[in-house]
Amino acid sequence: MTVKDNNQERDAVFKGLVAVQQPSDLDMVAARTDAYFNRTQHIVQHYGDKEVVYAVFLRRPVLSAPRLALQWLDRLFEQENINATYYVAFPEGEWVGAGQPILYLKGSFEQLAVLETILLQKLGSCCVAACNAFQMVQTLPETDFIAMGARHCAGYEMQEMVEYAAWVGTQAAQKKSGSKGFIGTASANTAKLFGLESGFGTMPHALVGYAGSTVRAAEMFHEQFPDQTLGVLVDFFGKEVTDGISVCQRFPELAAQGKIMLRLDTHGGRFLEGLNRQTSYSLIMRHAPETLQRYCSEKELTHLTGTGVSAAAIWWMRERLNEAGFGKVKLIASSGFDVTKCRMIAEAKAPVDCIGTGSFIPNLWNETYATADIIAYNGQSLVKKGREFLVNFARQYVSGIE
Template identity: 60%
Template sequence: MTHGEKAGRGAGAVEPDVIAARTDAYFNRTRAIVEHFGDRKVTYAVFLRRPVVSAPRLMVDWLHAVAAERGIAIECDLMFPEGTWVGAGEPLAYVTGSFAQLAVLETLVLQRLGPACVAAHNAYQMAMALPHVRFMAMEARHCAGFGMQEQMAYAASVGSHAAQKEGALGFVGGANDATAHYFGTTKGLGTMPHALVGYAGSTLRAAEMFHEVYPEMDLVVLVDYFGREVTDALEVCRHFPDLAATGRLAVRLDTHGGRFLEGLDPQSSYDVLERHTPGSIRRYRSDKELRYLVGTGVSAAAIWRMREALDKAGFAHVRIIASSGFSVEKCLSMADAHAPVDVIGTGSFIPDRWSETYATADIVAYDDVPRVKAGREFLLRHMRNR
């Protein structure tokens, strides 16, 4: 195997030459200098500059794997258990070991910690905003490779578990098999993409095809392909009355942000919310909040309109699944409008501002003697409290 092939292997690689190729060059040079003049025991403090939820497992597991591969000792002292809230600037962990060995690990340690902690915080906020809604993690298509996908799925599970301890339903699964284990399952969730509806030629035919091949699965039908969300949803419900009556049928709304759900426009969207949750539109709203409530795409008004239509037609047990940009802010708006959504599929727990995910590591002790660069003395105070 060539050096380039090794460098392109999975994110969990622990081979020394792979790590050296992926770390910042000045850390490799630091190792060479330390080995020349004499190694020392050091302790690193690892922290983020914003509040997060602790999600350190991928980092810790990787450090343990590196230590086992090299036959060295690396001590990782977690200050915050997985799933707990961490304030800005508070060290999540202290990592102690050989300076020559740890110097070349810093880059990859930070990659495995910061993004996961911020994504976990986002997932926690989503689940807490809508505690009676089940979420499905759909991060895979938005990730830059499997390493990032695994990190984001893990983060969603950590934030979700934290919310579940407070009574929320949280994330019940992910979109594919590879990361399903983080949610306590073995298979990915999901039924059909728009491509299948286009292939079938009609929403009903796509539902029939799916049910014929997977008769034991609940049927979730994507109803926005032809711009007839209400019409096509009711047609499918009438075709599968038994599934509809027993709660085994759901309609998924994924209406494009460039148009309204069938039958809605700005005025009728306001009218829908006026009928069901008038308080949500009588207070001051930002432009973004108004878009979530009464705008195009999958708005609160669109979800309420679909619920109205299903109930009026006698399909009260048919569930509504929503997707399309369900960020923390959108979930909060949906909660304020009491949107009758049963499940939300989203990958928008992925941090929106990547600069907020940058973790930092500073050495705070050399041979157990406290020392840190000017301005980071607050890390020493944490050392004294260990």
């Protein structure tokens, strides 16, 4: 079985991605693969080919996100006349256990030997990032997410892969529980994965510094982009509450229409304006006391009551805006929102409307390593010691294995 998408327009977008298109010829593949696969191909060419079956898996639980890898294989099979087929054991968006093969690849050993390196590159990081994205949006089902990980990526191909993964995690969460999930990305190219023509975002700190004040930056933004929601970064001068309310007072009609979004991005070196450790504790005890009445790690406590964009900071900002009569103004939070932080924000019931994050990208890169083992040669099962379980999995998907 192969991955299909009902939306033909989006499917065309996927096929146009760099991650699918490159590298797409065997000379380039050979140059980028591990040398021992090239030597293996040379040996097989000399001593005779065999039909083989590969099982491809990860060592940790993930969400299946094989589309880019499969489209790359499709492109290569067609262009280079490779006689091979693949079988997807866990279609896109399905949960995969540790060690369970996501897909099987069957064909000529001579032709397939050199594909393994790049195939694994295109699979592992996508699956882990999709899993992280899924877990994040599941914990905050009523919150919008924006994928803002481009600057954390090692090049554009990686950006495409992880932002595709955010889309997969969102699709899975929407199917399971109706979560809003990721609604777009920060750049125009990958925004197309979400059916959009442009990226989302507020403004950078650099614009606030250039303008000289938060209110002036908001004025400039609105003058140039009057039809867009006015998204304002409010932490530059360390006066999130004061500057946030000043922006709302400057644009009362937009505030009343819910067309202002204030972004909290306070760094971890200080508390949001008006807060300290004690007042932060008091806020959480008032709104979600159960979160402090169980054991919390130091990291979890920081997410609740510490410096930066904590659950307490979100509650504090919401209360101050409501008191000033700006209850329809939305809050977007950013700065280190990973699976753990999203869970703590959810437990504290913090009223955040949107989260901008790149932390669905795996923190531990070694968790993204996909592995491929050959499990059969000319129909006879044979696999390295300790991986016999792969053969048992395979028999329900691949015929002709004895």
